[in-house]
Amino acid sequence: MTHILAIDQGTTSSRAILFDRDLKIVATEQQEFTQHYPDSGWVEHAPEDLWRTVEETCRAVMETAGLSARDVAAIGITNQRETTLVWDRETGEPVHRAIVWQDRRTAAFCREMKDHEPMVTERTGLLMDPYFSGTKLRWILENVEGARAKAEAGRLLFGTVDSYLIWKMTGGTRHVTDATNAARTMLYNIHEGQWDVEVCTLLDVPMEMLPEVLDCAADFGTTDLLGGETPILGVAGDQQAATVGQACFGKGMLKSTYGTGCFALLNTGDTPVASTHRLLGTIAYQLDGKPTYALEGSIFIAGAVVQWLRDGLGIIGKASDTQPLAEKADPQQRLYLVPAFTGLGAPHWDPEARGAIYGLTRGSGPAEFARAALESVGYQTRDLLEAMKADVGDLGETVLRVDGGMSASDWAMQFLSDVLGAPVDRPEVLETTALGAAWLAGMQAGVYPDQDGFAKMWALERRFEPKMASEERDARYAGWRDAVGRTLTR
Structure with missing residues (x-):
């Protein structure tokens, strides 16, 4: 198993990129999907579009390269950050379209909460702004009929795109994310390395909805997406993945x-x-x-x-x-x-x-x-x-x-x-976002060198x-x- 598959789920398209043992790109597949603008300043994605384009590009890139699951040592995922999804724990059905990081619908609420910004910034490193996932999640709970009650009863799960994809890829067995994506939710204490109780209380977010937080290179579960059992070993939000790449x-x-x-x-x-x-x-x-x-x-x-x-x-x-x-x-x-x-x-x-x-x-x-x-x-x-x-x-x-x-x-x-x-x-390699995700997974799988060795390859x-x-x-x-x-x- 000498190849690594990087999934790059972005704002306007999903891509699957295969890297070989030397971190060279073997094949790439890409699909765009529809952007939804239901109101001024609002941006949404259909969750089924995110999953479908990931699923189809992954299978297409394997076919293009003439490879099978036994040729892939691991999968790495990088994703548009802050985009917010909520789905039913039992049925897997999303309760609303994904609210995209660009969306500004919670601007008025953020203005109302400005007095709390110093506390939020001290703990999360972020500002009280609609950009981040926390207020988007609160909006869904407040505006989707029945969502608040289901969430408080433990029926709903929250995740950024990486978390949703992993849940789908593992057949609903893993509800996880990595530290870089967690750090963009405005719910995660970046100093203590855990979800922040006080911030979650401030935004009225039930903590039972939140995923387990892992390192960027870790065991995120296994998937049969490629036709055989393949481990998911690397995850990072797109900008952090580019920093690594x-x-x-x-x-x-x-x-x-x-x-x-x-x-x-x-x-x-x-x-x-x-x-x-x-x-x-x-x-x-x-x-x-x-x-x-x-x-x-x-x-x-x-x-x-x-x-x-x-x-x-x-x-x-x-x-x-x-x-x-x-x-x-x-x-x-x-x-x-x-x-x-x-x-x-x-x-x-x-x-x-x-x-x-x-x-x-x-x-x-x-x-x-x-x-x-x-x-x-x-x-x-x-x-x-x-x-x-x-x-x-x-x-x-x-x-x-x-x-x-x-x-x-x-x-x-x-x-x-x-x-x-x-x-x-x-x-030389402009696909640094996918490269970062591939290196994280490949390093964890023992295919790629450590940090020093990878830095010398830049x-x-x-x-x-x-x-x-x-x-x-x-x-x-x-x-x-x-x-x-x-x-x-x-």
Whole structure:
């Protein structure tokens, strides 16, 4: 058994990726699924779509590779975080669609609970924001008929996507999650390593609903999904899996993933940092019972702004069209696109903010819109980096390791380096999220090397060095700060 199967269940699609003994990709299968928007700021997924696409891509990738269950040593899972599911313990039926991490329906409740935020932040590292699972879970219990009574009677289970998938894969025999996903629920005490009684009481969440929390590399159960008994040995939320896949094992190492959103994680070692600049304290990974912590900045809209150009405005046919358009943009025009389609994340945390464009002229067209969209990702990343520096002090010579779909754009990565004034390293393997999940499972199975051995395998594809003059960099960033200030609602 020399292969590892990584399941990457994301916000817009599910993927199954097979890795060989040398951590090289053998085959990939992907399926998109429907996004549901039942109200302004609401985002939902049908749980059956999540399970169906995982099931079908796993079987398809095995067929593509010509492999069977006996060829796979273990399965690793990485998933969209914070997305919330509740299902019946006896029937397995979900009581509601999955409420997606982007969903803002609990914004009013979070405002009402602001007085409790210091206690919640101290214990969980998170802010009182709709982003996290806790208030989504409470909403389901309060708004789905009969859900509260069933939950209090022990009939309902809660889980993030990883937990739901494992429950399905193991035939309902395992209700588990890992420390990184638990740390994103706003219900988990990241210092004590357990569900927090006081926070659960505050949100009126019955603790019997919550899954058992394991290390990122552990025995999560076995599945016959591939046609034979295969162990599930690795689990991590997508951004933590990318941190692992980028081999950011050293304190001070920094990675940023550009997918639907953008998520920057700074390894802070064995000590959590209490942010005073609206960043999140979280668990980067947990091995052998020992958590390694991180500061995280979460941006809700990164690659999704390119999807908006394609699907909303229709000015591009595919994502790669943005680069040639941006290169043709009028250099005399300075457009700022603030992509607050579902509010603004770190370091602003304004769920009521909505997208805006500043600096429009009669000559503004598709090229200028494309450039502003790509630049918005760079500016938002600098917002995060500035907050990190304010929290932990001098980061020394900052090098940002990047991954995710948008990192393939040379233009976007060069602008990112320019606006940060720091090198940006793009690895040979951009599938770092799946790679991290595969390594966790493969290391646990004895197929892959330990942390030091894996870190030595990390390979640079290209380094982007800043070329922009510091005066221009600061002037452009000042314009961005002004645009954001005009967009904020508080």
